[in-house]
Amino acid sequence: MEKRANKKRKKPNFMIWLNRVFTVVFYTVLTLALFFVTISKASGGEPEIFGYQLKTVQSGSMEQEFQTGSIIAVKPGGDMTRFEKGDVITFVAEDQKLITHRVVEVVESGGKTLYRTKGDNNNAADLNPVRSENVVAVYAGFTIPYLGYFVDFAKSQNGAFLLLIPGILLLCYAGFTIWRALSELDKSKKRLDQASEAPQSES
Amino acid sequence: MNKTRLQTLKKKRKWLLMTKLVSIFYLLAISFIYLTSGSATEAHYNFVTSDSFEFQAGTWWDGSHLVFLEDEEEENVVKGCEAVKVKIPVQNDSEYGMMGSTEYEVHQTNHKNDAQIVTSGTIPALDAKEKEVITFTADKPGNYQVKVYQREGYEDNYETRTETWSKTIKVVCEEDDELKPDESTPEEKGQPGSADENQTDTEEKESTDSDRSSNEQASDDTEEVSQEEEQSQDTDMSEENKATEDETEGPSETEDDESENVEETETQSSEEQNPDEDEDSRDSTK
Numbered sequence: 109m110e111k112r113a114n115k116k117r118k119k120p121n122f123m124i125w126l127n128r129v130f131t132v133v134f135y136t137v138l139t140l141a142l143f144f145v146t147i148s149k150a151s152g153g154e155p156e157i158f159g160y161q162l163k164t165v166q167s168g169s170m171e172q173e174f175q176t177g178s179i180i181a182v183k184p185g186g187d188m189t190r191f192e193k194g195d196v197i198t199f200v201a202e203d204q205k206l207i208t209h210r211v212v213e214v215v216e217s218g219g220k221t222l223y224r225t226k227g228d229n230n231n232a233a234d235l236n237p238v239r240s241e242n243v244v245a246v247y248a249g250f251t252i253p254y255l256g257y258f259v260d261f262a263k264s265q266n267g268a269f270l271l272l273i274p275g276i277l278l279l280c281y282a283g284f285t286i287w288r289a290l291s292e293l294d295k296s297k298k299r300l301d302q303a304s305e306a307p308q309s310e311s
Numbered sequence: 312m313n314k315t316r317l318q319t320l321k322k323k324r325k326w327l328l329m330t331k332l333v334s335i336f337y338l339l340a341i342s343f344i345y346l347t348s349g350s351a352t353e354a355h356y357n358f359v360t361s362d363s364f365e366f367q368a369g370t371w372w373d374g375s376h377l378v379f380l381e382d383e384e385e386e387n388v389v390k391g392c393e394a395v396k397v398k399i400p401v402q403n404d405s406e407y408g409m410m411g412s413t414e415y416e417v418h419q420t421n422h423k424n425d426a427q428i429v430t431s432g433t434i435p436a437l438d439a440k441e442k443e444v445i446t447f448t449a450d451k452p453g454n455y456q457v458k459v460y461q462r463e464g465y466e467d468n469y470e471t472r473t474e475t476w477s478k479t480i481k482v483v484c485e486e487d488d489e490l491k492p493d494e495s496t497p498e499e500k501g502q503p504g505s506a507d508e509n510q511t512d513t514e515e516k517e518s519t520d521s522d523r524s525s526n527e528q529a530s531d532d533t534e535e536v537s538q539e540e541e542q543s544q545d546t547d548m549s550e551e552n553k554a555t556e557d558e559t560e561g562p563s564e565t566e567d568d569e570s571e572n573v574e575e576t577e578t579q580s581s582e583e584q585n586p587d588e589d590e591d592s593r594d595s596t597k
Contacts, residue, residue, distance in 0.1 A: 141342045
């Protein structure tokens with residue numbers, strides 16, 4: 109009997125532990141999220157996490173270093189003339205787009221530093237050299253593949269709608285369990301009533 | 312009862328677990344969306360492809376077509392004895408703007424069809440249907456024509472530059488205008504003046520008033536060169552002419568014909584006396 113009881117107890121124990129783990133994870137994520145949101149809101153500018161910015165990768169010009177649809181961490185700020193050949197830099201192009209390419213040549217001209225850049229997957233260097241003033245960050249070597257796809261999808265209208273589905277399902281499930289609990293309560297009440305009514309009729 | 316309680320407890324746990332899972336998912340999703348959002352967030356990657364191909368570099372026709380804005384029927388006559396400013400409008404009569412400037416030349420053509428460039432200049436690049444006025448100063452009476460070079464490769468002619476000529480612009484003295492009917496009857500041109508003048512007028516029907524004035528100058532010059540006696544003779548003759556003309560001057564010109572004929576013979580005789588003078592005067596009219 110005791111063995112059976114132990115077996116029965118083990119299952120709830122696992123569930124309890126899982127529940128606890130989830131609770132810890134949930135509160136950690138919540139705290140971190142609140143912390144970073146508060147810090148980046150207070151400091152202004154783009155959201156940062158430990159001094160790094162996260163960027164989603166839109167195309168495959170730097171493939172093998174990082175994939176299309178991944179998220180990369182770049183470190184903004186600092187002396188923008190410090191980069192050397194081989195560094196991967198993020199810079200603002202003419203059309204205000206951010207581009208991350210590798211420095212293939214550093215050109216010093218008239219006291220200014222210019223970088224000739226090239227995508228690893230491109231067969232030619234970029235047409236225009238990049239001025240050091242237009243460099244915004246340097247690639248930190250950290251990338252999460254495929255997360256960019258998810259983030260981009262979540263930002264879209266359809267994505268936002270789909271994101272709501274787990275929440276709606278959860279609510280439905282909650283509603284369903286409440287309804288079942290209530291109906292069970294009703295049933296037990298009816299049984300009690302019937303049980304109490306039966307002896308009265310007999311008498 | 313115990314069973315049902317256990318079941319509800321289990322369900323509660325499940326529900327809690329699900330809620331936590333979904334909450335974590337939402338939190339992470341929102342966090343990532345927030346962290347990757349911003350003013351210029353997404354790193355955009357361009358892809359450059361380079362290719363090599365050949366094309367013939369050079370000039371090609373820009374599709375422009377220059378025309379002179381002038382009346383086809385009407386004759387271009389500008390009156391003025393002194394320097395006159397002549398304006399010739401030009402238009403780029405095409406749907407395409409010019410890709411560069413082009414040149415024009417102003418030519419003066421005399422009776423011997425010898426063209427002489429008076430001035431030249433450039434027409435700036437004109438947009439489609441844009442107009443430009445070529446202005447030049449005509450300091451001598453005569454026939455003028457403006458030549459405009461079309462743009463390189465005009466109508467696919469890359470060998471030579473296509474030229475377009477304007478209509479002839481006649482610059483005449485206003486006095487000459489009054490004398491125009493006389494051109495048909497050269498005999499009547501016996502106006503007060505030297506005998507040589509008469510001769511040249513009869514030879515060249517199209518001579519203008521300017522020619523006459525130059526003739527007079529020429530005759531004056533030759534008079535200086537020629538001997539004084541001849542000069543006196545000459546002047547005497549002209550005075551006689553004047554006198555006869557004064558006598559014959561009347562309301563109708565036909566009545567003068569006879570007397571003028573007489574004058575002509577007289578003047579011709581005087582010319583024979585100094586042939587050099589005559590040649591000089593002819594030269595000056597050329």
